[in-house]
Amino acid sequence: MEGHHLRGCSTTYSAHALPLHTLKPSRRVGLNRVFAAVYTCAIIALFYRHAQTLLCSKTLVSFYVTLTLFISDLILAFMWANGQAFRMRPVYRKEYPENIEKAMKRSDFPALDVFICTADPWKEPPMRVVNTALSVMAYDYPTEKISVYVSDDGGSALTLFAFMEAAKFAAHWLPFCRKNNVVERSPDEYFASNYSRTPETEKIKIMYESMKVRVEHVVETGKVGEEYITSDHDRHALSKWTDEFTRQNHPTVIQVLLEQNKDTDVAGHWLPNLVYVSRQKSKTSPHHFKAGALNVLLRASAAMTNAPLILTLDCDMYSNDPGTPIRVLCYVLDPEIQNKLAYIQFPQEFHGLNKSDIYACEHKHLFKLNPIGFDGLSGPNYVGTGCFFRRRAFFGRPSTLVLPEIKELSPDYVVNKPITAQSVLELAHHVAGCNYEDQTKWGSKIGFRYGSLVEDYYTGFRLQCEGWMSIFCCPERAAFLGDVPFNLLDALGQNKRWAIGLLEVAFSRYSTITYGVKAMGLLMGLGYSYYAFWAALSIPVTTYSFLPQLALHDGVSIFPKVSEPWFFLYMFLFLGAYGQDCLDFVLGGGTIQRWWSNQRMWMIKGLSCYLFGLTEFLLKSIGISTQGFNVTSKVIDDEQSKRYDQGRFEFGVPSPMFVTLTMAAIINLFSFICGLVKFLNCSNKEGLFMQLFLTGSIVMNCLPIYQAMALRSDKGKMPIRTTITATFLASALYAVASIILK
Numbered sequence: 001m002e003g004h005h006l007r008g009c010s011t012t013y014s015a016h017a018l019p020l021h022t023l024k025p026s027r028r029v030g031l032n033r034v035f036a037a038v039y040t041c042a043i044i045a046l047f048y049r050h051a052q053t054l055l056c057s058k059t060l061v062s063f064y065v066t067l068t069l070f071i072s073d074l075i076l077a078f079m080w081a082n083g084q085a086f087r088m089r090p091v092y093r094k095e096y097p098e099n100i101e102k103a104m105k106r107s108d109f110p111a112l113d114v115f116i117c118t119a120d121p122w123k124e125p126p127m128r129v130v131n132t133a134l135s136v137m138a139y140d141y142p143t144e145k146i147s148v149y150v151s152d153d154g155g156s157a158l159t160l161f162a163f164m165e166a167a168k169f170a171a172h173w174l175p176f177c178r179k180n181n182v183v184e185r186s187p188d189e190y191f192a193s194n195y196s197r198t199p200e201t202e203k204i205k206i207m208y209e210s211m212k213v214r215v216e217h218v219v220e221t222g223k224v225g226e227e228y229i230t231s232d233h234d235r236h237a238l239s240k241w242t243d244e245f246t247r248q249n250h251p252t253v254i255q256v257l258l259e260q261n262k263d264t265d266v267a268g269h270w271l272p273n274l275v276y277v278s279r280q281k282s283k284t285s286p287h288h289f290k291a292g293a294l295n296v297l298l299r300a301s302a303a304m305t306n307a308p309l310i311l312t313l314d315c316d317m318y319s320n321d322p323g324t325p326i327r328v329l330c331y332v333l334d335p336e337i338q339n340k341l342a343y344i345q346f347p348q349e350f351h352g353l354n355k356s357d358i359y360a361c362e363h364k365h366l367f368k369l370n371p372i373g374f375d376g377l378s379g380p381n382y383v384g385t386g387c388f389f390r391r392r393a394f395f396g397r398p399s400t401l402v403l404p405e406i407k408e409l410s411p412d413y414v415v416n417k418p419i420t421a422q423s424v425l426e427l428a429h430h431v432a433g434c435n436y437e438d439q440t441k442w443g444s445k446i447g448f449r450y451g452s453l454v455e456d457y458y459t460g461f462r463l464q465c466e467g468w469m470s471i472f473c474c475p476e477r478a479a480f481l482g483d484v485p486f487n488l489l490d491a492l493g494q495n496k497r498w499a500i501g502l503l504e505v506a507f508s509r510y511s512t513i514t515y516g517v518k519a520m521g522l523l524m525g526l527g528y529s530y531y532a533f534w535a536a537l538s539i540p541v542t543t544y545s546f547l548p549q550l551a552l553h554d555g556v557s558i559f560p561k562v563s564e565p566w567f568f569l570y571m572f573l574f575l576g577a578y579g580q581d582c583l584d585f586v587l588g589g590g591t592i593q594r595w596w597s598n599q600r601m602w603m604i605k606g607l608s609c610y611l612f613g614l615t616e617f618l619l620k621s622i623g624i625s626t627q628g629f630n631v632t633s634k635v636i637d638d639e640q641s642k643r644y645d646q647g648r649f650e651f652g653v654p655s656p657m658f659v660t661l662t663m664a665a666i667i668n669l670f671s672f673i674c675g676l677v678k679f680l681n682c683s684n685k686e687g688l689f690m691q692l693f694l695t696g697s698i699v700m701n702c703l704p705i706y707q708a709m710a711l712r713s714d715k716g717k718m719p720i721r722t723t724i725t726a727t728f729l730a731s732a733l734y735a736v737a738s739i740i741l742k
C-alpha cells in the first residue's frame with residue numbers, strides 16, 4: 001500500500017556514505033492501536049443502545065430526538081475513525097545536513113525556484129512580502145542557483161515598486177547576512193531581535209528603515225510618485241499601469257528585477273534572480289485563484305530557469321532558517337526515495353501567537369500532529385506554503401511523464417539563455433496569458449489542480465493518488481514563520497473557506513473516501529477524509545449544543561441515568577476522546593491552556609464557520625453562487641492587537657456567524673440555570689445529570705462570549721445587534737421546543 005522501500009527503521013544515502021536522514025517510529029503506536037480497538041467496541045455498544053432506544057421509542061418526539069442523536073453520533077464516529085489513520089503509524093524524522101557537503105559539491109547542488117504569492121497590497125502589506133522574499137534570497141545556498149518569482153494577483157504597481165526597492169536593498173542585505181552569519185534573514189525579524197549594535201548594523205538598519213518609509217508612504221498614498229522613480233528602466237515598467245489597468249483586467253507584467261550572472265551585491269558576489277510576475281487577467285476568463293497563479297509561475301519559471309526544485313511560499317511565510325534548502329537536499333539526494341518523492345512539507349508555524357492562542361490558529365493537529373501520522377504512511381498533505389516540490393511531480397505519475405503542450409515547459413528541458421533574452425521573455429509572457437490554459441491539461445493532469453478552494457490540499461491529494469509520496473520535515477528551529485489571523489472573524493472566515501474547499505473535494509469525482517481509498521489504500525484515504533468532511537462536524541456540534549439544553553430546560557431527560565451502566569459508556573466515550581486529544585496535544589509540545597483554547601475553537605467552529613461553510617457549499621451545489629477565495633488580512637490594527645495580546649476575543653462587527661454562536665451561548669447559560677434549579681429540586685436528578693454536565697461544560701467554553709456581551713465596553717465587544725438578534729432567536733427556539741417537548 002505505501003512505499004515500502006523507504007520504510008525501514010533508518011534510511012541512509014548509500015550503504016557506505018554518511019547518513020542523510022533517519023526515521024524512527026513513535027513509541028506510542030502500540031498504545032494507540034489498543035485504545036482504538038477498545039474505543040471501537042465502545043462505539044459499537046453506543047450504536048446498539050441507539051438502535052434499542054429507537055425501536056422502543058413510544059412517542060414520535062422521542063423517536064426524532066433519538067434519531068438526531070444517532071445521526072450526530074454516526075458523524076462523530078465517522079470522523080473518529082478517519083482520525084485513527086494518523087495514530088496507526090506516526091514517525092519522527094531527523095536530517096543530517098552537515099553530511100551534505102561531504103556527499104556533493106556545492107556547485108552541483110540543484111537549482112531552486114521559489115514562488116511567492118501575494119494578492120492584495122491592502123490586505124498583504126508589500127513590506128511583508130518583501131521581507132519574505134529577502135529571507136529566501138539570503139538562503140545559505142549558492143546564490144546563482146536561486147531564483148525568486150513573486151506572483152502578484154493584486155496586479156499592483158505598489159507591490160512592484162516595493163520589489164524595485166527590495167532589489168536594491170538586497171545588494172546590501174545578502175552580503176551583510178553572509179558576513180555576520182545572521183540567522184534571522186527577514187530584516188523585520190532581525191531588527192526586532194536582540195542583535196549586536198555596531199556601526200555596520202546601524203547603517204544597514206537606517207537603509208532598511210528608509211526603504212520601509214518609502215514603500216509604506218507609496219502604499220498609503222496609493223500611487224508611486226515621480227520622486228520615487230530612480231531610473232528609466234523602472235519608469236518604463238511602471239508605465240504599464242495605464243488608466244485601463246485594473247486588478248481584474250490587465251495585461252501580463254513580467255519584470256526582471258535582478259539577474260543572475262549580471263547583478264552583483266556590494267561585496268561583488270552574484271545576486272539571485274528576482275522576477276515580478278503579474279499574470280494577465282480578464283473578467284471573462286476564470287483565473288482559479290492561487291492555483292492559477294502558481295501554474296502561471298510554474299510555466300513562467302520553466303521558460304526562464306526551469307529549476308528541478310520548487311519552493312512555494314505564501315507572502316507572509318518568511319524563512320526562519322537559512323539552512324533549510326540544504327536540509328531538504330537530505331531527502332532530495334537520497335537515491336532510494338528520489339524517484340517517488342513529490343514534495344517535502346514543513347509545518348506551518350507562526351509568530352505572534354498570544355499565550356493561550358485564543359483562536360487556536362496554531363492548528364496543531366493540522367500542521368504538526370497529523371502530518372507525523374501521515375508521514376508513516378505515504379506522507380503528509382500539502383499545506384500551501386513551506387513546501388519543496390520536485391518539478392517533475394507536476395507532470396504525471398512517477399512512472400509516466402505527461403508532457404506539456406510545448407517542450408520548453410517540460411521538467412527536463414534545459415534553459416540555456418539568460419532570463420532577459422528576448423525569446424525567453426516573450427515565451428514567459430505568452431505562458432502567463434489568461435487564455436493560455438484553454439484546451440490544455442493544466443489544472444487537471446498537469447500542475448496545481450483546479451476545482452477546490454483548498455488548492456493545496458487538493459493538489460497534494462491528487463499527487464498522492466498518482467503514486468507520489470511526500471515527506472514531513474519538522475526541524476527543531478522552525479524553517480518558516482507566518483502570520484495568523486488576529487481576530488475571530490478572520491479566523492472563522494479562513495476556516496469557512498477551507499471547509500467549503502474541502503467539501504468540494506469530498507463530493508467530487510475524486511472523493512477521498514472512494515477514489516482516495518482505492519488509489520492510496522485505506523489509511524491514507526481515511527486520513528484525507530478526516531479533512532474532506534470536516535464541515536460535517538457542525539451537525540453533531542450544533543446538535544449537542546442545542547438539543548440536550550432545550551430538553552433540560554423542559555426537564556426532559558435524553559441521556560442514560562447515572563445509575564444505568566450506559567452512563568459509564570457515555571462517560572468513557574466523552575472523556576476518552578477528550579483525554580486522548582489532550583494527551584496528544586500536550587505530548588506534541590502544547591500547553592494545557594492552548595489545548596483548552598483548541599477544544600473551545602473546535603466547538604466555536606462547529607457552531608459558526610463549519611455550519612455556514614456547509615450551507616454555502618449546499619447553496620453552491622444547487623447553483624446559487626457564493627464568494628471565492630477571500631484573502632485573509634495580514635494587516636495589524638494596533639488596538640486590536642493589544643486586545644489580542646491580552647487574550648480577549650474580538651467580535652466588534654456584526655456577522656451571521658456570531659449569531660449562531662451567541663444563540664448557543666445564551667441557550668446553554670439559561671438552560672444551565674433552569675436545569676440546576678430543577679436538578680436541585682426535583683426527583684429526576686439521575687436523569688438530568690449528564691445534560692447538566694454537558695451544558696455546564698459548554699457554558700465554561702462560552703465564558704468569553706458572555707464577557708463580550710455584557711461586561712466589555714471596548715471596540716471588540718459583541719455588537720448589540722448581534723446580542724438582540726440572538727436573544728430573539730433563542731427565545732423563539734425555546735418556545736418551539738416547549739411546544740414540541742411537552
Ligand SMILES: O=c1ccn([C@@H]2O[C@H](COP(=O)(O)OP(=O)(O)O[C@H]3O[C@H](CO)[C@@H](O)[C@H](O)[C@H]3O)[C@@H](O)[C@H]2O)c(=O)[nH]1
Nearest residue numbers: 117118119153289290293314315383384385454494631632
Ligand atoms: O487569488 C488568489 C488568492 C490568494 N492568493 C495567495 O494565497 C496565499 C494564501 O492566502 P491567505 O489569505 O493567506 O489564506 P490562508 O487561509 O491563510 O492560507 C492557507 O490556505 C490556503 C488555501 O485556502 C493555502 O493556499 C495557503 O497556502 C494556506 O496557508 C496568499 O499568499 C495569497 O496572496 C493568490 O495568490 N491568489
Ligand SMILES: [Mn+2]
Nearest residue numbers: 314316483632
Ligand atoms: Mn495565510
